[in-house]
């Protein structure tokens with residue numbers, strides 16, 4: 261009789277956002293009269309429609325697909341040159357980072373890339389994650405059998421290095437000591453879930469550490485478009501030496517509303533080589549070639565339109581709208597006496613639960629008493645316990661309504 265992949269059986273519970281969706285669905289079924297009142301500030305899903313420049317590019321590309329002269333079949337595995345060149349120029353060269361178009365791998369989104377990237381590392385590579393952390397990094401390594409055993413009492417895996425992010429360190433992890441054995445370090449800035457940001461000297465220190473210790477940083481910059489402070493780095497490649505120790509993952513979901521359209525990319529520089537001189541770029545290219553048939557042409561044209569002058573202006577307006585939501589949520593919660601961080605240069609607001617309530621306890625309380633959905637901090641790791649995440653991706657009306665309801669909570 262066949263056996264299923266036992267590594268999957270080690271995963272505790274459901275994927276965080278699936279669990280939240282099923283709890284909200286159950287609540288809606290049992291409370292039909294309140295279902296319409298539910299305000300969703302849980303998963304970081306955008307609500308503003310695609311920008312007109314993007315929609316125009318989608319229409320034009322669909323018309324091309326309808327004509328035998330301009331029809332396209334399989335896209336190149338790594339992405340069309342027009343998009344890779346636009347990315348290299350706009351996301352990197354414009355910030356003084358020297359990334360070549362052929363170091364950019366276009367994909368269907370940052371979630372899949374951040375889950376898949378671990379495949380090009382050895383089975384015994386030891387990972388280090390921030391705690392709390394976006395759960396995909398850990399879950400994907402559990403599935404690969406890399407994380408050891410799970411301790412249900414602590415919520416920790418035996419073969420994972422956890423880097424606590426607390427109010428004391430401003431929710432920016434401290435660099436592991438030099439005796440710590442770690443090969444693959446996941447960092448995300450602006451941070452999901454805490455909304456913390458990192459300045460260039462601190463990011464440079466991480467790059468220096470990784471180069472000195474032969475480790476790789478997987479840098480998730482999915483929320484870089486929310487940075488308004490001109491002193492903060494948008495890319496890890498703004499740091500000296502990053503091309504020999506860092507992979508960067510980007511998304512079109514949060515900067516241009518592509519959560520349902522799907523587009524992202526990963527940068528793997530040619531200079532990034534393992535102890536035996538193996539270039540990770542070649543392995544990721546090999547993986548892409550075997551497992552991926554390219555993001556759709558029409559979606560890549562839409563991505564290209566994000567970089568047009570109109571696309572930039574329109575998507576920046578959307579980001580400003582979400583950032584204003586974030587500011588209103590932060591100010592509203594602070595005025596109501598809550599301990600809140602994040603929400604500046606980031607779309608996530610990280611609040612302490614009131615009266616020492618557990619994260620899930622507060623989730624249930626907020627859903628049942630106010631019909632507001634957020635994300636329990638404990639779902640992101642043990643150091644998230646006692647915290648709660650709200651997103652700024654809703655409408656202004658819903659953000660204001662949610663604050664009022666939270667203020668009225670008993």
Ligand code: MLT
Nearest residue numbers: 302303304305371394452
């Ligand atoms: C989140 O809410 O953490 C994100 O939306 C999840 C994701 O981008 O996959």
